[in-house]
Amino acid sequence: MQEGKEPPLVTPGEVLGRASDVKPGIGAYVASHNDTVYASLTGFLRTISPSADSPDQRPTVEVTGHKAHGAVPVPGSVVIARVTKVMARMASADIMCVGPKNVQEKFTGTIRQQDVRATEIDKVDMHLSFRPGDIVRALVLSLGDARAYYLSTAKNELGVVSAESTAGATMVPVSWTEMQCPLTGQIEQRKVAKVGS
Incomplete structure (x- = not known):
């Protein structure tokens, strides 16, 4: 059913999942106080499955900008x-x-x-x-x-x-x-x- 559909658009601060279930990739970060993964920029949400031989089997969530992005502030920077x-x-x-x-x-x-x-x-x-x-x-x-x-x-x-x-x-x-x-x-x-x- 997902074919041809645009991936969901997310904005900074939007919850992408729990750190126990997903790993933050580009455009995402984990908040240590509640182990939740958030988006750090506006863009399209992509979930990347881990490779079969990866020791960490959590999928990676990343937010890819819908336009060219410069640097984006994230907590800790x-x-x-x-x-x-x-x-x-x-x-x-x-x-x-x-x-x-x-x-x-x-x-x-x-x-x-x-x-x-x-x-x-x-x-x-x-x-x-x-x-x-x-x-x-x-x-x-x-x-x-x-x-x-x-x-x-x-x-x-x-x-x-x-x-x-x-x-x-x-x-x-x-x-x-x-x-x-x-x-x-x-x-x-x-x-x-x-x-x-």
């Missing part, structure tokens, strides 16, 4: 994003790269107040952590709501990697909470990504 809006409890950002690869679609991320840093979470001031235009390195926590990924900058190496001062110069990090304008010497607060060790 490190992304580079540009902050677009800062509010009292969260900041929005456009994801530009996943690891070393550029994205071709528009993906938005949300950095919530509790995900900015690992300590003194209740004292985080979003406006002193990020400004619109800042370039941040962040970890994808999960696929949030309305196609926005939840991002975290809570590790030392995550946070603002590049920021422009009010004078228009690229600022230099001076500590993990401050960046300095090389032109004016003015210091601005940021959640700075630690460089090196």
